[in-house]
Amino acid sequence: MKFAVEAAPIVVVPVAGEDLAFPVRRIYCVGRNYAAHAREMGADPAREPPFFFAKPSDAVVYVAPGTTGRFPYPSATTNCHYEMELVVAIGKGGRDIAVARALDHVFGYALGLDMTRRDLQAKLRDAGRPWDVAKGFDHAAPIGPIHRADAVGHLAKGAIWLTLNGAPKQQSDLADMIWSVAETVAHLSGYFELAPGDLIYTGTPEGVGAVVRGDTLRGGIEGLGEFEVAVV
């Protein structure tokens, strides 16, 4: 049967150093996964179970190494924030995955930015409404190439940082994540059947802040290099 309207293209993120594309299925995100960030958001960082939200797969903006990615400043906000995050790429699906087996489901890792309309998020949260328009807008998920776990290992510690126009803003360590990658995959698979192509943005450390047009963000994670994104 023919399509009634034009079919959307498959969203892909290149695999680092290879002529291969990782086809993106879903984008999940973890909320408040670093204690100091939870506190700066006015939340109690007690180790309650992780919570999740989602972005549409076509919110991805691929940032190639050595280039400057372009993040168009979104509509309907005057307080759009950066959140530098480790992204987990799922290579093998499953549900109710045990923590001890969870890393077997990870294809690799990438640098990511969970861009956020912070003003709308606060209003929606206070009104008990869904976060979608605060988190799931167009271009809200810049991402670098996906590095195979086979090549870079599984990431449990190492620096994660972000600078804004050269000034240090976020500086933490993956070891400070409240929920590890394995624990996050295990929890998430209790709510959704994971499948190859899923991405998980694992939460941001403290130091989030606003951007304006003309800003340049530079983020990095030990073992994954750096990427640069311009706010346009």
Ligand code: MN
């Ligand atoms: Mn986030």
